[in-house]
Amino acid sequence: MKNCFLSSLFIFLFLVGCTSLQQKGEKQFAAGEYQMAIGTFSKVLADNPDNSDANYYVAESYRLSNRIEDALPYYDKLLEEEGSFENYMKKAKSLRDQGEYEAATEAYRQAKEHTTSDSLIALADLGEENMSKIESITDYWPYHELQNYELLNTSGIDYAPVVSEDFLYFTSSRRASGVYPATGQGYTKLYRARANGVKVDVQNIQALPEFRNEENLNQGAIAISPDGNTIIYARGNSLSKKDLPEVNLFISYFRGSGFTDPVWMPVNEDETYWNSTPAFSVDGEVLYFASNRPGGYGGIDLYKATKLANGDFGNPQNLGAEINTPGNEMFPRPVGEQLYFASDGHPGFGKLDLFVAEAKEGKTTITNLGKNINSISDDFGIFFTNFPKEGFLTSNREGGVGDDDIYYFQDNTPKPKVVNVFLNVKTLQKTTEGETVLPSARVALYDSTKQTVGGDFSNEQGRLRFRLEPNADFTLIASKNGYFTKSVPYSTLGKTPAQEDLIQDVTNVTLDTTIVLDKLELEKAIVLENIYYDLDKADIRPDAAIELDKLVKILQDNPEISIELSSHTDSRASDEYNRDLSQRRAQSAVDYIISQGIDKSRLVAKGYGEEQPVIENAQTEEEHQRNRRTEFKVIDIEE
Structure with missing residues (x-):
């Protein structure tokens, strides 16, 4: 009987002690003394790990003092007893804050199973959606x-x-x-x-x-x-x-x-x-x-x-x-x-x-x-x-x-390695012997906005040098008295190593190009190659337009000249027919050039028919083809 009495007394005192501790902890929690509440309720849990109230207060104390990652085991304990939307959401946040994104996603899904409220489901959906976006986050300032x-x-x-x-x-x-x-x-x-x-x-x-x-x-x-x-x-x-x-x-x-x-x-x-x-x-x-x-x-x-x-x-x-x-x-x-x-x-x-x-x-x-x-x-x-x-x-x-x-x-953005691009330009001229050095030619360099970024004369060896920006487009314009001015596009795009492939702090890249100028002589006929017409037609075909564009370029580069554009036939039809056909073809070519922006006052169309053969008494198809040609010649140079 005495032992039973002592046991009952011990249980009574234990329960009173637990109740007293719990009341103390609740008071601390209500006062915002979360660290003290954690200590008090931890004593309660030491004697009774399944105490729901103690688990709740410890979890909430950690959460409200910004230590939600420490609250996870206590939320898990609560969820073992009874699942709730609120506790699953808090568990999800605790998992997220520890970088456990997959487990957090699952907790958000479980939260939705414990509510029928559309607004609460939307809240869990937002949490789940945020988890799915984490992998796509990139560094705003990479370096x-x-x-x-x-x-x-x-x-x-x-x-x-x-x-x-x-x-x-x-x-x-x-x-x-x-x-x-x-x-x-x-x-x-x-x-x-x-x-x-x-x-x-x-x-x-x-x-x-x-x-x-x-x-x-x-x-x-x-x-x-x-x-x-x-x-x-x-x-x-x-x-x-x-x-x-x-x-x-x-x-x-x-x-x-x-x-x-x-x-x-x-x-x-x-x-x-x-x-x-x-x-x-x-x-x-x-x-x-x-x-x-x-x-x-x-x-x-x-x-x-x-x-x-x-x-x-x-x-x-x-x-x-x-x-x-x-x-x-x-x-x-x-x-x-x-x-x-x-x-x-x-x-x-x-x-x-x-x-x-x-x-x-x-x-x-x-x-x-x-x-x-x-x-x-x-x-x-x-x-x-x-x-x-x-x-x-x-x-x-x-x-x-x-x-x-x-x-x-x-x-700490890496300092970009420097690439110096040098362009060696060589100026040549066409002669009867082929191409020879052309000294003292003026070469101007323009950037993609048509601003002059350089210019010099070629030396006795026909050479000069420019420094260019990498990965940029330029235009070179070469000129000399007595020669056709010529513009040549030039690009450094793709001609320099990528930054990640550079080893040295400074890399020099040297490129080469050649510009060939033609002599400018009055009344000297120059054949335009590869201009063909359909049988008995004067329409400008796409392949002929490509060649005429080259003449347009010459006229643009040399605004001081006026030309005669002439068309010639072979001798295998009547004189009248050939003259009419060649005139129509010459006029079509001139009309095309005008359509490209060249002033018509600088152009004369002339059809010569078979009057000016390159080969007299042509016999073979090859000889007839040489006689069928389109030419231009400079007829005036404005001073």
Whole structure:
């Protein structure tokens, strides 16, 4: 009987102890003391691993203190007992934040099986769709490299760097005198150090002298106006009636010898809202910030407020559904027409990723900055010291010094290797002996826009040299008194090695071309080869047009000349027939040339029939063919 009594007493005391612990944990949870609640409920679970309430509170404490990846085993325990849409969605987010994308996709699908609500199904569909887009994310800046600022960071929290007037301002839990019960980390304060670009004087980091950095309150992200005269920062609101102070925005102005005491901003609207991560527009006239106030699209949304006459900011406006999602958006950074921000609602690799919003063709396009910037952990708070090549951001990715760490990034785009293209030009002339050197010919070089980019005379060996741009089109125009001017297209496209194939920093490529000029003599007939007509026809065939285009080119290159274009037949029909046919053919050729833009006053059509044979008394078909020809001769040269 005595043993039974003792056993009953032990069970009674055990149950009372569990109940007492659970009540303590629930009180801690309600007060936002999540780290303490985790410790309390862990004791409950040590005695009873299947305690549903304890599993729930531990899971939620991890989630609400931004450690949802640690919540996964507790959500799994809850789901073993009873599946619910809410817990499957939280499990999916926990898996996503650990980079387990396939498992997260399956959890989103399971969530849809536990609801009939169209809006909730759409929410799970969005999560599943975001998972499918991860593989297609590319690096926005392919050559940006990220480096942990190890000498600046501590084992605690360091985040939200901004630079103003040669100082780096940031938030840190270093030298903390108390512990924030929500996370177990030290309270954060505002610090600054001298900086030049991303180079920071880490030996002289000071707490901001302008602010009290109140004890047992977190000081959050800071924004400094472009003129340096206004500071807005986030701080735990000591005026709050709640057990856990919310975060609100405070403003301070430079007056005379220093900054005024910070005051609560009306843009907060309600001290119970979470308002944080402020940033000024480039001109200082607009304040961007994040808030969880009612009426948004998700947990935390991005807003903007305009500057009022009294220097404060008002009329806050939600940035809309193109930027805000059912998730969280924060840490805005406006740069010109772009807005950089952090989000866990747009397609990303894990927790918060960095994105850029850009207006394109009347629509806002949201782009993930890619794997070289983002990770499966939180990545946020980007700030540019030299846009877009250099700056800072914050991440709590694996391999850091502490919790949230400050990183710097730089553009390490490889310096392109140089390719020098040299073109050796040789000028020749046609003679009865063939082609011989033509010295003192003027050769002008034009680019694709018809701008002169070079010009010189050939030397005694008929040579000259140009330096050309690689992968470009040019025109060479050669001229000399007493010769037909000639233009020749030239391209370096495909004639130089690709950048990835280059080994040396400088590669010289030498190319060669030859330009042959014809002597310009009055009344000297020049045969146009390969101009044929159908039997008894004068129409210009496509193959004849190709040859006539060459004559058009000569006339374009030599605007000072006028020509006679003549057509000749063989002697195998009557004189009258041959003369008429040749005249019609000559006129057709001239009409074609006029259609190509040549002034008709420079052209004379003449049909000679069989009057001027090349071979008298032709007998063979080959001899007759030589007599059937089209010629031109220069009949006038305008001085």
